[in-house]
Amino acid sequence: MAATGKKNLHVPLPAELHEELKAQAHRVGEPATVLARRAIEDRVRALKREQIAAEITAYAEAVAGTLDDHDPAIEAAGLDVWAANDDDWGGADASADADPARIDPDAG
DSSP states (O other), X not given: OOOOSOOXXXXXXXXXXXXXHHHHHHHHTSOHHXXXXXXXXXXXXXXXXXXXXXXXXXXXXXXXXXXXXXXXXXXHHHHHHHHHTTTTTXXXXXXXXXXXXXXXXXXX
């Protein structure tokens, strides 16, 4: 018999859940094993997303206030680019002549 790359897992279910699984599988026209596999896949993916989010949060908390969090050289370079293109990007100078009513609807 050729290997399929799949493994079997025996999952004992409470009778009520087993009956509901069979009923829903019948309703959607799929085998109960397919429905169960998709539910497990969805849950495993959700757990992986939670794990990654927790790892990102832990990293962000660990580097808060360090150069990994705020690099003055990168900030300075960004400010230089912004200042050089201020008029093109609608910065403070470009908006000085703007209609006050567009900026503050309560003005004028």
